[in-house]
Amino acid sequence: MISSDTTLSPGQLLARGTARHLLTYDYNCIEEFTPERGLRVDIMALGPKGQLWVVECKSSRADFQSDQKWQGYLPFCDRFFWAVDSDFPTELLPDDTGLIIADSYGAEIIRMGPDTPLPAARRKKLLQKFARTSAQRLQALRDPMAFTLP
Amino acid sequence: MISSDTTLSPGQLLARGTARHLLTYDYNCIEEFTPERGLRVDIMALGPKGQLWVVECKSSRADFQSDQKWQGYLPFCDRFFWAVDSDFPTELLPDDTGLIIADSYGAEIIRMGPDTPLPAARRKKLLQKFARTSAQRLQALRDPMAFTLP
Numbered sequence: 001m002i003s004s005d006t007t008l009s010p011g012q013l014l015a016r017g018t019a020r021h022l023l024t025y026d027y028n029c030i031e032e033f034t035p036e037r038g039l040r041v042d043i044m045a046l047g048p049k050g051q052l053w054v055v056e057c058k059s060s061r062a063d064f065q066s067d068q069k070w071q072g073y074l075p076f077c078d079r080f081f082w083a084v085d086s087d088f089p090t091e092l093l094p095d096d097t098g099l100i101i102a103d104s105y106g107a108e109i110i111r112m113g114p115d116t117p118l119p120a121a122r123r124k125k126l127l128q129k130f131a132r133t134s135a136q137r138l139q140a141l142r143d144p145m146a147f148t149l150p
Numbered sequence: 151m152i153s154s155d156t157t158l159s160p161g162q163l164l165a166r167g168t169a170r171h172l173l174t175y176d177y178n179c180i181e182e183f184t185p186e187r188g189l190r191v192d193i194m195a196l197g198p199k200g201q202l203w204v205v206e207c208k209s210s211r212a213d214f215q216s217d218q219k220w221q222g223y224l225p226f227c228d229r230f231f232w233a234v235d236s237d238f239p240t241e242l243l244p245d246d247t248g249l250i251i252a253d254s255y256g257a258e259i260i261r262m263g264p265d266t267p268l269p270a271a272r273r274k275k276l277l278q279k280f281a282r283t284s285a286q287r288l289q290a291l292r293d294p295m296a297f298t299l300p
Contacts, residue, residue: 016296019293020295023289029285030285046278050274127274127281128196128277131280131281131284132198134281134288135178135179135180135284138180138287138291139173139180143169146169146170
């Protein structure tokens with residue numbers, strides 16, 4: 001169980017605060033989700049009507065500037081957000097992306113960014129992968145033995 | 151975390167063994183899932199192609215005979231199974247349902263039962279609920295504080 005702050009990286013702490021806040025919008029988050037081979041997003045959030053949001057958590061300017069992949073995530077979500085802490089130089093972030101200011105314990109949505117609905121086939125595939133990934137991780141936490149058997 | 155046998159009821163132990171076995175078919179299970187208000191199935195399993203199976207776990211003849219609801223689950227799955235232990239009088243179970251013999255640690259599928267594909271709209275709705283339920287339970291285990299905040 002991830003419950004101690006000390007085991008989490010700065011990016012993971014931003015993810016935790018963001019996930020807590022998105023719960024208040026009735027969005028359920030999973031972290032480090034792979035929408036497609038070679039792509040891994042920090043947060044994939046699933047809304048009450050099946051909306052899929054991607055959030056990338058950036059703990060520093062360097063962390064953001066070394067990210068070469070984020071535009072590749074846009075086709076895999078209805079909305080895209082950055083989550084950064086209050087010290088982050090937000091002028092670096094593109095205007096047409098969503099913005100969340102987060103800390104370890106909570107967050108706030110500052111800017112929504114455009115709504116670019118997923119094509120139905122991709123949405124279905126992502127939803128299925130989200131469901132299977134979540135259920136598998138849940139089983140791994142509840143019954144670790146299930147994954148060590150022959 | 152549910153890891154100690156002593157905290158689980160006989161039905162939950164059958165569910166655990168069944169979920170372990172279904173993993174070998176690449177089915178991811180969640181337990182005590184509510185497909186619709188007023189209905190709660192012991193296991194909902196999601197397969198690699200989006201198949202949805204319901205498994206009802208019965209620990210005794212009395213447990214089976216007191217179940218008035220199981221036929222109500224059939225419209226919410228592609229396949230329906232019973233999971234029972236090896237002492238259960240399986241002749242009580244309808245021939246046209248699936249059968250799994252389970253114990254606390256594993257299981258075996260004895261009979262598949264008919265394949266009755268879900269209508270697309272219901273499948274989508276169930277998949278979405280499965281995804282949100284799994285992600286929410288996962289977050290509750292990883293970050294219990296998320297659910298105690300105002």
